[in-house]
Amino acid sequence: MEILKVKDYEEMSKKACSIMIEKMNSLERPVLGMATGSTPEGLYQQLIRAYQEEKVSFKQVSTFNLDEYVGIERENPNSYHYYMKDKLFGHIDLLPENAHLPNGNAADLDLECWEYENKIRNAGQIDLQVVGLGLNGHIGFNEPGTPFSSRTQVINLAESTRKANARFFASLNEVPTQAITMGIDTIMESKQILLLVSGKKKADPLARLLNGEVSEDFPASILHRHPSVLIIADEEACQYVTTQQGYFIES
Numbered sequence: 001m002e003i004l005k006v007k008d009y010e011e012m013s014k015k016a017c018s019i020m021i022e023k024m025n026s027l028e029r030p031v032l033g034m035a036t037g038s039t040p041e042g043l044y045q046q047l048i049r050a051y052q053e054e055k056v057s058f059k060q061v062s063t064f065n066l067d068e069y070v071g072i073e074r075e076n077p078n079s080y081h082y083y084m085k086d087k088l089f090g091h092i093d094l095l096p097e098n099a100h101l102p103n104g105n106a107a108d109l110d111l112e113c114w115e116y117e118n119k120i121r122n123a124g125q126i127d128l129q130v131v132g133l134g135l136n137g138h139i140g141f142n143e144p145g146t147p148f149s150s151r152t153q154v155i156n157l158a159e160s161t162r163k164a165n166a167r168f169f170a171s172l173n174e175v176p177t178q179a180i181t182m183g184i185d186t187i188m189e190s191k192q193i194l195l196l197v198s199g200k201k202k203a204d205p206l207a208r209l210l211n212g213e214v215s216e217d218f219p220a221s222i223l224h225r226h227p228s229v230l231i232i233a234d235e236e237a238c239q240y241v242t243t244q245q246g247y248f249i250e251s
């Protein structure tokens with residue numbers, strides 16, 4: 001696990017974009033793992049710009065998102081289907097049939113999870129997975145206590161996660177109580193993981209990730225066991241991380 005410390009959110013987004021472009025341009029059929037939340041929005045803006053400047057094409061790319069809420073329509077502006085279309089997919093040449101998100105409205109949610117796993121496997125696994133860091137250490141929607149061996153599944157959202165995400169909804173009551181998320185073991189099968197961390201409120205979780213033990217109480221801690229994780233974190237997020245910890249690399 002290595003950290004690239006950058007000045008601010010914009011630098012984080014630009015650096016993440018250049019790493020993704022390098023990956024896309026180095027593979028014939030790149031498979032990218034996508035995240036939602038506030039953190040990757042800047043990355044998606046940078047990717048759109050790179051596409052408009054003809055630095056990259058998504059025609060050969062497949063994408064798999066980490067998660068989706070259960071029980072909201074994909075046309076609902078709070079669904080992750082809508083988010084991805086609005087923030088990235090609607091602005092690039094990614095073929096719609098190559099963009100995958102779990103269907104949180106499937107009649108049989110367990111079957112949907114199983115099929116999602118199969119789709120990832122059939123695509124040859126994820127080459128580069130973008131991940132954000134939940135305040136409680138969740139990755140995707142894998143809340144504290146989720147077994148490290150978990151595969152794609154329906155999960156009950158922690159109250160703290162619903163509150164953290166309530167800012168996107170009209171009220172807390174409207175925040176779904178469940179989501180489908182790639183499992184922790186599913187995420188760990190990605191060939192490379194890019195964890196993006198920005199802002200003061202992520203300083204505590206980032207310090208816990210780096211200093212704490214590997215434990216299911218803090219799902220992101222599993223990333224210590226992955227062979228290829230790059231964290232891009234800005235100065236605010238790194239404020240409790242000391243250089244003595246030996247994780248930092250030069251940009």
Ligand SMILES: N[C@@H]1[C@@H](O)[C@H](O)[C@@H](COP(=O)(O)O)O[C@@H]1O
Nearest residue numbers: 036037038039132133134140141
């Ligand atoms: N399910 C998402 C995660 O994929 C995201 O990484 C995380 C952090 O969100 P943000 O980037 O808004 O801080 O929480 C959300 O609940």
